[in-house]
Amino acid sequence: xxxxxxxxxxxxxxxxxxxxxxxxxxxxxxxxxxxxxxxxxxxxxxxxxxxxxxxxxxxxxxxxxxxxxxxxxxxxxxxxxxxxxxxxxxxxxxxxxxxxxxxxxxxxxxxxxxxxxxxxxxxxxxxxxxxxxxxxxxxxxxxxxxxxxxxxxxxxxxxxxxxxxxxxxxxxxxxxxxxxxxxxxxxxxxxxxxxxxxxxxxxxxxxxxxxxxxxxxxxxxxxxxxxxxxxxxxxxxxxxxxxxxxxxxxxxxxxxxxxxxxxxxxxxxxxxxxxxxxxxxxxxxxxxxxxxxxxxxxxxxxxxxxxxxxxxxxxxxxxxxxxxxxxxxxxxxxx
Amino acid sequence: xxxxxxxxxxxxxxxxxxxxxxxxxxxxxxxxxxxxxxxxxxxxxxxxxxxxxxxxxxxxxxxxxxxxxxxxxxxxxxxxxxxxxxxxxxxxxxxxxxxxxxxxxxxxxxxxxxxxxxxxxxxxxxxxxxxxxxxxxxxxxxxxxxxxxxxxxxxxxxxxxxxxxxxxxxxxxxxxxxxxxxxxxxxxxxxxxxxxxxxxxxxxxxxxxxxxxxxxxxxxxxxxxxxxxxxxxxxxxxxxxxxxxxxxxxxxxxxxxxxxxxxxxxxxxxxxxxxxxxxxxxxxxxxxxxxxxxxxxxxxxxxxxxxxxxxxxxxxxxxxxxxxxxxxxxxxxxxxxxxxxxxxxxxxxxxxxxxxxxxxxxxxxxxxxxxxxxxxxxxxxxxxxxxxxxxxxxxxxxxxxxxxxxxxxxxxxxxxxxxxxxxxxxxxxxxxxxxxxxxxxxxxxxxxxxxxxxxxxxxxxxxxxxxxxxx
Ligand SMILES: Nc1nc2c(ncn2[C@@H]2O[C@H](COP(=O)(O)OP(=O)(O)OP(=O)(O)O)[C@@H](O)[C@H]2O)c(=O)[nH]1
Ligand SMILES: [Mg+2]
Numbered sequence: 001x002x003x004x005x006x007x008x009x010x011x012x013x014x015x016x017x018x019x020x021x022x023x024x025x026x027x028x029x030x031x032x033x034x035x036x037x038x039x040x041x042x043x044x045x046x047x048x049x050x051x052x053x054x055x056x057x058x059x060x061x062x063x064x065x066x067x068x069x070x071x072x073x074x075x076x077x078x079x080x081x082x083x084x085x086x087x088x089x090x091x092x093x094x095x096x097x098x099x100x101x102x103x104x105x106x107x108x109x110x111x112x113x114x115x116x117x118x119x120x121x122x123x124x125x126x127x128x129x130x131x132x133x134x135x136x137x138x139x140x141x142x143x144x145x146x147x148x149x150x151x152x153x154x155x156x157x158x159x160x161x162x163x164x165x166x167x168x169x170x171x172x173x174x175x176x177x178x179x180x181x182x183x184x185x186x187x188x189x190x191x192x193x194x195x196x197x198x199x200x201x202x203x204x205x206x207x208x209x210x211x212x213x214x215x216x217x218x219x220x221x222x223x224x225x226x227x228x229x230x231x232x233x234x235x236x237x238x239x240x241x242x243x244x245x246x247x248x249x250x251x252x253x254x255x256x257x258x259x260x261x262x263x264x265x266x267x268x269x270x271x272x273x274x275x276x277x278x279x280x281x282x283x284x285x286x287x288x289x290x291x292x293x294x295x296x297x298x299x300x301x302x303x304x305x306x307x308x309x310x311x312x313x314x315x316x317x318x319x320x321x322x323x324x325x326x327x328x329x330x331x332x333x334x335x
Numbered sequence: 336x337x338x339x340x341x342x343x344x345x346x347x348x349x350x351x352x353x354x355x356x357x358x359x360x361x362x363x364x365x366x367x368x369x370x371x372x373x374x375x376x377x378x379x380x381x382x383x384x385x386x387x388x389x390x391x392x393x394x395x396x397x398x399x400x401x402x403x404x405x406x407x408x409x410x411x412x413x414x415x416x417x418x419x420x421x422x423x424x425x426x427x428x429x430x431x432x433x434x435x436x437x438x439x440x441x442x443x444x445x446x447x448x449x450x451x452x453x454x455x456x457x458x459x460x461x462x463x464x465x466x467x468x469x470x471x472x473x474x475x476x477x478x479x480x481x482x483x484x485x486x487x488x489x490x491x492x493x494x495x496x497x498x499x500x501x502x503x504x505x506x507x508x509x510x511x512x513x514x515x516x517x518x519x520x521x522x523x524x525x526x527x528x529x530x531x532x533x534x535x536x537x538x539x540x541x542x543x544x545x546x547x548x549x550x551x552x553x554x555x556x557x558x559x560x561x562x563x564x565x566x567x568x569x570x571x572x573x574x575x576x577x578x579x580x581x582x583x584x585x586x587x588x589x590x591x592x593x594x595x596x597x598x599x600x601x602x603x604x605x606x607x608x609x610x611x612x613x614x615x616x617x618x619x620x621x622x623x624x625x626x627x628x629x630x631x632x633x634x635x636x637x638x639x640x641x642x643x644x645x646x647x648x649x650x651x652x653x654x655x656x657x658x659x660x661x662x663x664x665x666x667x668x669x670x671x672x673x674x675x676x677x678x679x680x681x682x683x684x685x686x687x688x689x690x691x692x693x694x695x696x697x698x699x700x701x702x703x704x705x706x707x708x709x710x711x712x713x714x715x716x717x718x719x720x721x722x723x724x725x726x727x728x729x730x731x732x733x734x735x736x737x738x739x740x741x742x743x744x745x746x747x748x749x750x751x752x753x754x755x756x757x758x759x760x761x762x763x764x765x766x767x768x769x770x771x772x773x774x775x776x777x778x779x780x781x782x783x784x785x786x787x788x789x790x791x792x793x794x795x796x797x798x799x800x801x802x803x804x805x806x
Binding site: 067070071072073075076138139140141142169170171172173175176178179180224225226227257259260261262263264266284286287288289290292293312 | 372375376377378380381444445446447448476477478479480481482483484486487490531532533558560561562563564565567568585587588589590591593594613
């Protein structure tokens, strides 16, 4: 039936007719809808104008749609691919009316993300022992803040969490993480500024084991992926973690800022090479940027998105859900 | 695989269209598509790209490109010049009050580099203008933001004014300015909290801070990795605050930085500085031409193209091409070429421009004198010999060797190489693009090196980049 219609059918139901599962979907959708309000309003304005000014599908319409995708930072390669798919579908199904066209757009974005796989958005948690999650990324994307929020979420899910202050470089970074730990109410392992980050991880792991911690969240200093020495340092951090806990890090999450353009692809490539990235945290979706680069990253490198953040509060973080993300971008089209 | 630079792209596109003399308007259209894609890949805003390529196209349709023997390079040059022009041909300096306390305020999205650049600017102004700056910690929201600025201040031995997080930024700024005046600080740099341009509450706070501080500069920090949204962000900050300058940060990475063009084009606000690292002295005045080549994906090689075009003007190049074709290329021409190339810099410098080779070159000794030796040998030839290379026989070679103080084997090598080069170039001039490609592939194999050593070059300083684009 396609994503478009299935979401639409849920939302057209009366609130008290919904199953529990549908209820949850609606709740989460509301969060995305609210969080991505600014993102959407700039995008929807354009789409709306687009659909209003055309009464049939033609080349100009395609060109303008392409423009909207490019403006969402999805990137030239993936946009061209997306456009080809949409065009061929429109041709095959002989689409004439706008509603049908809209549903094709949404389904195609969906399938670019999902491919033919089952996308696992759950965290890979070690059920019988310590889980270690390593956070990596360039400067200023929001690693530390995301760790605070994820710690809070996991703790609310009943996990015992601990933080490791691996950013020993940036002024004030250790204090910043400590403040988050206080807010969450969890322990935080720190060493003096300038210490070897790998040694911070080593100590944190020993402490986590001794205290029967479920999940250890490891912060690292932001670094541009082109800095060879700093990437080597990160490899070492990764190596120490996997040496100390078999199978760890269970997740290596690359944090990407939604305002990031095409450089996001370079980031994903380089950090994956150094630390085998398993998922993405997409931050700052509460602005006007769309974060479309993560679709390109998923499309070209296969890395899934695990979390999105949409605000500065400790609760402003959600498990990523492609349907909800698309809904957040296009919700006005569902009414 | 995406093409890295506009030059590569155009080369690729031209392979399809060249080989039949002059270009048509359709060919230009094909090239414009490449220009467009290249700019989009560099994160230049879609709308800006559209306008920009239309302008470039109009220029490219001029005679020069259509008739040029190097149309791809002409287009690159036009795009490059336009980029440079739009981004501001001259760097704009900071505005200081002639007397009294100058006030700068840094604003921007979260994590773009405000705090770091508050420190960098303080250091820069102390060094360059002999200022006595005061840093002001007005970010009371982000955890440990004040600690961060205080730490930076300590590293620089520059005082930081802070009142903790229990006062409003308005109160802090007001007190800070009084404090600065009392303590003979002639420069106040205010670090504000990161915020979204669409956060009305926090944007109103910035407007109030502006009202209180009456800053001489409101500097917007923008992350060079920003994508299409750079336009919304800068436009919105500018509308609400009348920004006086932009600092483009994190340019030490591999981002193409198309945001620079978008911002300048849409807001007209000058980009004043580039942030080139986390260290506090890694700040430079904005260079439009370096930014232009970067956006085009050519590292700083375009600066080099400029140099090359200064050194080898197109008329001269055309004359050389004709000479090859008619087989009249002689030692005088060769000498002229060597001189042109030498004007561009050292051989090692030239080679270090090749991506990936730079670091390997460190341990390799390159005989910079080799060119001088060649020049000496040619100088020892008679005018007749230079003009008529075929007459150089064994006994003439003996004499030339003696005259130049070089070994006879060197003279032999030069004449042999010259002959090979002449033949190769003659062949090339009459080749179809396909044949040319095949030949280039052969040359790139080990053991098949071309005997003329030079097709790379570099200017002074720390340019780096890729293949010399005029080849
Ligand atoms: N590589 C590189 N990193 C930079 C540059 N400028 C800032 N950074 C880093 O980017 C990160 C964020 O910089 P901050 O100065 O804290 O940015 P901010 O705008 O003050 O951040 P908030 O106050 O949290 O909004 C830090 O890790 C800095 O070290 C730069 O030019 N190059
Ligand atoms: Mg700051």
